[in-house]
Every structure is written in C-alpha cells, then in structure tokens.
Amino acid sequence: MPRVAEERPAAEPQSPGQKARYARILNAAARLGAERGLEHVQMHDVAKEAGVAIATLYRYFPSKTHLFTAIMADQVDHMDDPSPEIVAAEDPVDAVAETLLRSTRHMLRTPLLSSAIMQSNYAAHTATVSEAAAIEAKVHRTVLRLLGLEHPTDRDNRLIRLLMKSWHGVLVAALYGHTSPADAETEIRLACEVLLAGRSNAPAV
DSSP states (O other), rough: OOOOOOOOOOOOOOOHHHHHHHHHHHHHHHHHHHHHGGGGGOOOHHHHHHHHHHHHHHHSSSSSHHHHHHHHHHHHHHTTTTOHHTOSSSSSHHHHHHHHHHHHHHHTTSHHHHHHHHHHHHHHHHTTTTHHHHHHHHHHHHHHHHTOOOOHHHHHHHHHHHHHHHHHHHHHHHHHHSSSSHHHHHHHHHHHHHHHHSSSOOOOO
C-alpha cells in the first residue's frame, strides 16, 4: 500500500492557470502509472513530466495516494457519460451492468494504472483522503439514477454497496489475471442481476 503523507489539506486549483497545471499533473501521473505501476512512479518524475515545480505537485497532492486517488476521481466523473449500449439497455439493471462493464473494459486496457488507482483508493479510505468518499458517493448516485431510485431504502443502499464490493473484487481478479475478461463480464452481469433484483422498485414477478 502506498504511504500517505502527513495530515494536511490538499490545495484546490482556482485560477485557469492552476487548473491547467492540475490537469497536466493528472495526465502525467496517468501516463507514468500506465507504464510503470504505482511502486515505480516517483513524485519528482511526475513533476518533471508535467512541467511543474515539485512544490506545486505536493501542494495539490501531498502523497502518491492523493495523486492516484484523484486520477480515479477524474475517471469516475465520466462514469455516467451516455453510450449506445447504456442508452439501448432494455431495463435499468442492464443499464447498470453496461455502465460497470464499460468502466471495467477501460480499466483492463491499462492494468498497471488501474492497479495503482485501486490500491491508492483503498489506502485513501484508511487515511480518510477526501476524494475516496467522493468517488464512492458518485458511483452510488450513478447507480441510483440508472435504477430510477429517487427515494432509496436502507436495503437499496446496502444492495448497491454490496454490488460495488462484488464489482471491485471481480475487477481486481481480472487485473491480476485470476479471471479472464470474458468471465469477469459474465460475473459482473450476474452480480447486477442477482443483487439488484431485490431493490425496492423492482417489477413484481
């Protein structure tokens, strides 16, 4: 697990120039992470690749955990972008499955980077890095919206959290070669079908 730097708030970019530097840092870290994996990415290499001072990098990202968790947050921001498969889904459960499968395929294309962001996200939860909770909340809201659950019950929320844990487990198995991509897709669809059948707005059988 990556180490988290001492407790201090990460700066938020405000001006257009700051936001541009922030984006360059994320892009540089993603490129290096895809090539090297988490353990072999050094913060000074990220700063050099992004063309920023090392102090600027640490101001926005106090540690690699913060940095790679922010990359995951950036990816999750696009999780609910429309696609033909999602729009054509025959029912809400299919729409959720297609959304998770699109994210899965995207992550499997860059296994070293995906392993880095998932390791960082797990470490971030332990260290209460703010982006980690935001990622979880964003994914949860996306699933609720796809299911049409405007007023979810406690059971609905628990089923979605269990689905997310199942998805993460299958994704990790696929990233490390313990499950084939085809089997991973089958298992993700099955998890959606089984777990979401118990939601409060499911059609009566």
